Amino acid sequence: MTAWEAVVTTAGEKYVYDFSEGHRELKELLGGKGANLAEMTRLGLPVPAGFTVTTRACQAYLATGSNPAGLAEEIDGHLAALETTMGRRLGDPADPLLVSVRSGAAFSMPGMMETVLNVGLNDASVVGLAAQAGGNERFAWDSYRRLIQMFGKTVCDVPGEEFSAALDEAKNARGATDDLHLDAADLRALVDRYKHIFAKHTGYDFPQDPREQMELAMTAVFRSWNAERAVLYRRQERIPADLGTAVNVVAMVFGNLGADSGTGVAFTRDPASGAQGIYGDYLANAQGEDVVAGIRNTVPLQELATLDPRSYEELLAIMAKLEGHYRDLCDIEFTIERGKLWMLQTRVGKRTAGAAFRIAAQLVNEGMIELDEALRRVTGAQLAQLMFPRFDLGADAVALVKGIGASPGAAVGKAVFSAARAVELAAAGEQVILVRRETNPEDLSGMIAAQGILTARGGKTSHAAVVARGMGRTCVCGADSLEIAADRFSVAGRTVSEGDVISVDGTTGCVYLGSVPVRPSEVVQYFEGTLSPEEAGDPLVEAVHKLMSHADAARSLAVRTNADTAEDAYRARRFGAEGIGLCRTEHMFLGDRRELVERLILAATPTERADALAALLPLQRADFVDLFRAMDGLPVTVRLIDPPLHEFLPSLEELAVNVAVARERGEDHAEDAQLLDAVRRMHEQNPMLGLRGVRLGLVIPGLFAMQVRAITEAAVQLAGEGLDPHPEIMVPLVGAVQELETVRRECEQIVAEVVAGSGVEVLIGTMIEVPRAALTAGQIAEAADFFSFGTNDLTQMGWGFSRDDVEGAFFWRYLELGIFGISPFESIDRDGVGRLIRIAAEEGRAVRPGLKLGVCGEHGGDPESVHFFHEVGLDYVSCSPFRVPVARLEAGRAAITAGESDSR
Numbered sequence: 001m002t003a004w005e006a007v008v009t010t011a012g013e014k015y016v017y018d019f020s021e022g023h024r025e026l027k028e029l030l031g032g033k034g035a036n037l038a039e040m041t042r043l044g045l046p047v048p049a050g051f052t053v054t055t056r057a058c059q060a061y062l063a064t065g066s067n068p069a070g071l072a073e074e075i076d077g078h079l080a081a082l083e084t085t086m087g088r089r090l091g092d093p094a095d096p097l098l099v100s101v102r103s104g105a106a107f108s109m110p111g112m113m114e115t116v117l118n119v120g121l122n123d124a125s126v127v128g129l130a131a132q133a134g135g136n137e138r139f140a141w142d143s144y145r146r147l148i149q150m151f152g153k154t155v156c157d158v159p160g161e162e163f164s165a166a167l168d169e170a171k172n173a174r175g176a177t178d179d180l181h182l183d184a185a186d187l188r189a190l191v192d193r194y195k196h197i198f199a200k201h202t203g204y205d206f207p208q209d210p211r212e213q214m215e216l217a218m219t220a221v222f223r224s225w226n227a228e229r230a231v232l233y234r235r236q237e238r239i240p241a242d243l244g245t246a247v248n249v250v251a252m253v254f255g256n257l258g259a260d261s262g263t264g265v266a267f268t269r270d271p272a273s274g275a276q277g278i279y280g281d282y283l284a285n286a287q288g289e290d291v292v293a294g295i296r297n298t299v300p301l302q303e304l305a306t307l308d309p310r311s312y313e314e315l316l317a318i319m320a321k322l323e324g325h326y327r328d329l330c331d332i333e334f335t336i337e338r339g340k341l342w343m344l345q346t347r348v349g350k351r352t353a354g355a356a357f358r359i360a361a362q363l364v365n366e367g368m369i370e371l372d373e374a375l376r377r378v379t380g381a382q383l384a385q386l387m388f389p390r391f392d393l394g395a396d397a398v399a400l401v402k403g404i405g406a407s408p409g410a411a412v413g414k415a416v417f418s419a420a421r422a423v424e425l426a427a428a429g430e431q432v433i434l435v436r437r438e439t440n441p442e443d444l445s446g447m448i449a450a451q452g453i454l455t456a457r458g459g460k461t462s463h464a465a466v467v468a469r470g471m472g473r474t475c476v477c478g479a480d481s482l483e484i485a486a487d488r489f490s491v492a493g494r495t496v497s498e499g500d501v502i503s504v505d506g507t508t509g510c511v512y513l514g515s516v517p518v519r520p521s522e523v524v525q526y527f528e529g530t531l532s533p534e535e536a537g538d539p540l541v542e543a544v545h546k547l548m549s550h551a552d553a554a555r556s557l558a559v560r561t562n563a564d565t566a567e568d569a570y571r572a573r574r575f576g577a578e579g580i581g582l583c584r585t586e587h588m589f590l591g592d593r594r595e596l597v598e599r600l601i602l603a604a605t606p607t608e609r610a611d612a613l614a615a616l617l618p619l620q621r622a623d624f625v626d627l628f629r630a631m632d633g634l635p636v637t638v639r640l641i642d643p644p645l646h647e648f649l650p651s652l653e654e655l656a657v658n659v660a661v662a663r664e665r666g667e668d669h670a671e672d673a674q675l676l677d678a679v680r681r682m683h684e685q686n687p688m689l690g691l692r693g694v695r696l697g698l699v700i701p702g703l704f705a706m707q708v709r710a711i712t713e714a715a716v717q718l719a720g721e722g723l724d725p726h727p728e729i730m731v732p733l734v735g736a737v738q739e740l741e742t743v744r745r746e747c748e749q750i751v752a753e754v755v756a757g758s759g760v761e762v763l764i765g766t767m768i769e770v771p772r773a774a775l776t777a778g779q780i781a782e783a784a785d786f787f788s789f790g791t792n793d794l795t796q797m798g799w800g801f802s803r804d805d806v807e808g809a810f811f812w813r814y815l816e817l818g819i820f821g822i823s824p825f826e827s828i829d830r831d832g833v834g835r836l837i838r839i840a841a842e843e844g845r846a847v848r849p850g851l852k853l854g855v856c857g858e859h860g861g862d863p864e865s866v867h868f869f870h871e872v873g874l875d876y877v878s879c880s881p882f883r884v885p886v887a888r889l890e891a892g893r894a895a896i897t898a899g900e901s902d903s904r
Helices: 003-011 024-042 055-064 071-086 125-132 137-156 160-174 184-202 210-224 228-237 288-293 301-307 309-326 353-365 371-376 380-386 419-427 441-449 463-471 522-528 539-554 566-574 585-589 591-602 606-630 652-665 670-682 694-699 703-720 737-755 771-775 777-783 791-799 806-817 833-847 863-872 881-902
Strands: 016-018 050-053 099-105 115-119 245-251 262-269 276-284 330-337 340-348 398-402 404-407 410-416 432-436 452-455 474-477 488-491 494-497 501-505 510-513 558-562 580-584 635-639 726-731 763-768 786-789 852-855 876-879
Touching: 016 024, 016 071, 024 050, 024 055, 024 099, 024 245, 024 309, 024 340, 050 071, 055 210, 055 245, 071 245, 099 210, 115 137, 115 210, 115 288, 125 137, 137 160, 137 184, 137 210, 160 184, 210 245, 228 441, 228 463, 262 301, 262 309, 262 353, 276 301, 301 309, 309 330, 309 340, 353 371, 353 380, 353 539, 371 539, 371 881, 380 539, 380 863, 380 881, 404 463, 410 419, 410 452, 419 432, 419 441, 432 441, 441 463, 452 463, 452 501, 463 474, 474 501, 522 539, 522 566, 539 881, 558 566, 558 881, 566 606, 566 881, 580 585, 580 876, 585 606, 591 606, 606 635, 606 703, 694 703, 694 737, 703 726, 703 737, 726 737, 726 786, 737 763, 737 777, 763 771, 763 777, 771 777, 771 791, 771 833, 777 786, 777 833, 786 833, 791 833, 833 852, 833 863, 852 863, 863 876, 863 881, 876 881
Parallel strands: 410 432, 432 452, 452 474, 558 580, 558 876, 580 635, 635 726, 726 763, 763 786, 786 852, 852 876
Antiparallel strands: 016 050, 050 245, 099 115, 099 245, 262 276, 262 330, 330 340, 398 510, 404 474, 410 501, 488 494, 501 510
C-alpha cells in the first residue's frame, strides 16, 4: 500500500491538504511540489503558508470534466485558514492577500504545466498592494501586468506573443533595454493595454473577482495535464498518463519589490558535472518566472553574498540541511522579500548523466548512502550517454561564442531557429541544432528532435537547461552575445544562417563553426581497457568503475553479446561480455560468399548441392575458429542459418526484365531463363514467414549438417591447441518439437563423430521466436538443452506486423495517440510478448529444471527489458557489443530492486 492509499483508507476521500498536514512520502497524492513544500514546513524552514489540492481531485476532474463533490467547500475552508494565518483576505482592496496557483505532478515535469502568480489582484486591490508595499506603485502595477499576462496566456489561451510585443513597445518608447526601467506610469499604461488584448481575444473583460481568478487558474492547471507539450514530455520521459497533477495555492512573497528583493534557483551540487560547490542563479527585483524563463540574464548565486550576506548565509545553511535530509542533490527555488528569505520549492534535482554517476559515488564516499542506493540512482540510459564521443579540437576549430555549458555532450548539426523546422528536418534524416533566444514549453517538440540546443539567454536553471538535462540533450545557454533573427544569428561579425552546420559543446559551453571531429569518451576507453581509473584521474571514470563493479557483484543475469565476427567478439569481451548469445551465421554468407549460397539454394542435382556445401565448409570453419578463439573459455551460441530466402536469391523483377529484353533483341537468354524459372519456383509473397530457419535446413539436405560440422571441427581444432571452446548450436524458427527432434538427431550424429575423445561438449537448443513455440515450450524442452528468446521475431509475429515496414508506416501515429508508450521493438511488451516468454520459461523448466534460458533480441540491451528478464528468471541477456555495459549495469540494478521488493 502506498502512503497516499493509506491516507485515503484511514481518512476517507480528502482533496485538500494544508502544508502542515503532508510530508514527502505523499508525493503520489500531493505531487512532488506539494509533498516537498510540506516536508520543508515540517523541517521548520521558512515556507509561505498554503495548501495543496490533490492529484485525486485532478483525476476526477479529467474523468468527468468537473470538480469532485465537496472540493469547493474544502478549498473555501483552507483559504479561510490561510487568510487567518496571513492576516489578509484574498483581493481585499485595502490589504490584499495574493496567491500563486502552481502545478505539481508526482514526477518533475519542468515548465510543462501551468503556473499563475499574483492571483487576487484587480483594479481595486492593486491600489491596496501599493499601499501595503509602502507606496511602491511600480511594484503593484508590475505585479498586476504579470497576472494579466500569465492568466491570459495560461487560462484563456490569449497568444503570449501579443503581450510580449506590447511590453517591447513600452520598453522601446522609454528607450529601455529591460522591464526594470519602466516606471509606475509605464506599467499602469501597460496594464490597460494588456486588458485590451485580453478582451479582444476572450470577448470579455479581465475577471475582477479574486475567487473566480483562483478557481479558473486551478482548472487551467488541471487541464494542462493533457496539454500537448505535457503529453509529449510524459511520452519522452515514460511518465504514466493517468497520474494527474496536484495544485498548490501559496501565499505570494515578492521578489520584485526593489533592489533588496529578488528570486533565484540553487543547487546543492553542480547538476551539469556533479562537482561539489555552490551553484545557481539569482535575479534581483524579479519574480521566479523571470529566472526559469531566461528573459533576463541572471548573476551567479555567489554574488548574493555581496548583495545580501545575511540571506546568503541562511540559504547555504538551508541547502546543507536539505541535502542531508534528502541525501541527494537538491534543486531549490527561493525568493527574498526585502531581506527576508523564503523557500518556494525543493526537489531532488535533475542532472546530467555524468553528474548522476559522480554524485552517487560521492554520496557513498561521504557515508550518506549505501552502494545499493547509489546503483538505484543511475540508469543504463545515462551510462549510454556517457559512451557518446566528445569533440577532438584541432587548430582549425573556429569558436564562435562561449555560453554556459548546461548539459554536456558533443552535438553537431544544421542550425535551425524554430521547433517546427527542427522537427521537419529531423524527420528527413538531418541532424539539427535548435537555436533560440530562450526556449519555452512550446519548443519541446523541437528540443526532442534536435541533437543539441543553443540559447542566447538563460543559465543552468533556465527552461532549456533543465529540460535538456532531463532528456540527455546537449545544451549551451546564456550565449548573450548572439543576435538572433528569424533565420540566422550573428556574433562577432560572423553570420550563421539556417542550414549552416555548427558544433555545440555542452561541457565547455563553446560553440564552433562547422563540423568538429569527435573522439571516444573516457568512459569507452575505460571499458575497452585502454584507460584505467587511476590513469584517467577523472572522477567520472572512477565513479563509473565503482558503480559498475557493484552492479557486476550484485547481478544474477549474465550478459553476453550478439557478434558475428571476431572483431566484434573481442570488443564485446573488453566491454565485459561473458560469451556470445547470438552468432548470426547468415551474416557470414554476404559479400563474395553470397554466390555460393545462391548456388546451394538453386542446386538442381545432389552433385551441385554437394559441391556448394563443400566450398562453404572451410569458410565456415575458419569463421568459427576465429570466434571461439576470441571467446576462449566462454560460451558461443551459434544460430544455424536463418535468412529470409529472398536475401540470397537474384531479384525476380530484374531477372524478368533481363530475359524479356534479351528475348526482344533476339539474344541468347537460355541461362537467365532457366534461373528465372528457378527463382519463380522459390519466390515467396512474405519471405519473413516463408522458407527460412529450421524449414530451410529440413528442405535443403546437408545445409545444417555442413554448419554443425564446421562448428564442431573448429571447436576440436582449438581444443587441440589447448584452448577451451564452448559451442552451443541453436536451431532457429522452431514451431513444433518434431522439427527440433529431426534436426537434433542429425546434429548429434555429426557431433558424436567429430568431437569423440576431444573433451569438447556441445549443447543443442532452439530459439523461441514463434508464438506457437512459446505456447508448446513444455514439449520443445524435451529436445532442447537451452532456449534463447528471439524477441525481435517474437514481437513481430506476436503483434502481427512487419518490423521492416511499420516503423515509418504507422508507429508514429500509435505513439501520438498513446496506443504505444514506446515501440514494442525497443522495449519488451510485458503484457503480450512478455507473457509468452514467461509461459515458455515456466513450462520449459517444469519439464527440464536445468534448462538454460537467455534472450538474444535487441531487447537484451534495453534497460527496462533487462529488468523484466531478471523477473522472469532468465540466465542471461545478449546484446550488441556497445550495449554490454548498459546491460551489465541494469542487470545489477534489477537484482537490487528485486531484492528490495522481496524484503518488504
